[in-house]
Amino acid sequence: MDTALDRAVRVFRERGYHATSIGDLTAAMRLATGSVYKAFRDKHAVFLAAFERYTTLRQQQTSNAAARGANGRERLRNVLLSYVEHSRGSEGRRGCLVVGSAVELSAVDPVVGARVNAQLKTNENFIAGLIREGLADGSIPRHVDVEDTARLMICITQGLRVVGKARLPLDGERLVDVAMKLLA
């Protein structure tokens, strides 16, 4: 069942919510129509489950990226690098469910809107935490503002997904080197 949900995630990422018919879903999930409606109330419920699965998986991936860093600054750098890598190439073209949901559904679907909002805040808090770690261990200068820098970095990460979906080439090392100036 979780593997079916993973396939649903993939379809929703590629095509978005409205362009994904339940025919597309059943084909991708390798389930019949009836079976999908036995497991989920409706298409909206499938999407919500896919959204949750996607965000928990992504959370793990960025946490792992952060873990490979000796201090706050390095952990933050690794997170940014991880974001660029996920926004590049075929994975980037596949898209981000959070960005997709924000753009396509946030304004018209209050339930999805609330989840997107919560997820962005979670991500922002995670980055803010890394900045605070850097302030504490001395790898980030004292005068850096935590909230403002974290919010701008969220903008960068979300923007990376948009630009990656549009197939502009992204060079991780170079972009991150520029972005790290925000911690000067």
Next chain:
Amino acid sequence: MDTALDRAVRVFRERGYHATSIGDLTAAMRLATGSVYKAFRDKHAVFLAAFERYTTLRQQQTSNAAARGANGRERLRNVLLSYVEHSRGSEGRRGCLVVGSAVELSAVDPVVGARVNAQLKTNENFIAGLIREGLADGSIPRHVDVEDTARLMICITQGLRVVGKARLPLDGERLVDVAMKLLA
């Protein structure tokens, strides 16, 4: 006719392409179904026309913002500020057609994908031009890399629209002050 197209722009910005029925379009444009199909070949053609109208209008707005600046650095700062203002509040919730198209259509619609890609490059070139002006007039330090900085700033602007659509509050002065560190 142009005023009808403006209304179409608004609907597409708010709901995206797939969630906008031609019933929504006719209601917004105040035209009957037949009239829409006399003016445009199909729904896709309406969207393309709306997209072009939106981008030319936005181009003008950011050009005007840039014009109110004494040197390259100030012009760039005004452009960023303008982007934040357009990503805030009700205008921000309305969304950006370029970001929306990139996320919803870029991967599945080659025609729209090409236009989105071209528009992003145009925006990037505009920003790169401002950076070069700043390098020439001395308001931006010599060691700033034009291409990398411009690409990251495009990520910031696109990310602002995503975050604004998700209704996170954006403080223009503070965010731009942080972003201007990229020109250090």
Next chain:
DNA sequence: TTTATTCGGGAACAATCATTCCCTATTATC
């Protein structure tokens, strides 16, 4: 072995979609 019960599959359904067709005014042409 026989009988319930659950589970997956797919045909049938109603609603909605984009699109076409035709009718009616209004304007332009002769």
Next chain:
DNA sequence: GATAATAGGGAATGATTGTTCCCGAATAAA
């Protein structure tokens, strides 16, 4: 002033959508 041409409006159409219903196989209970 009569007629052709155009522009706009809305009903009809066929395809596609999300959803429900029912059937058959497999498993569990008796």
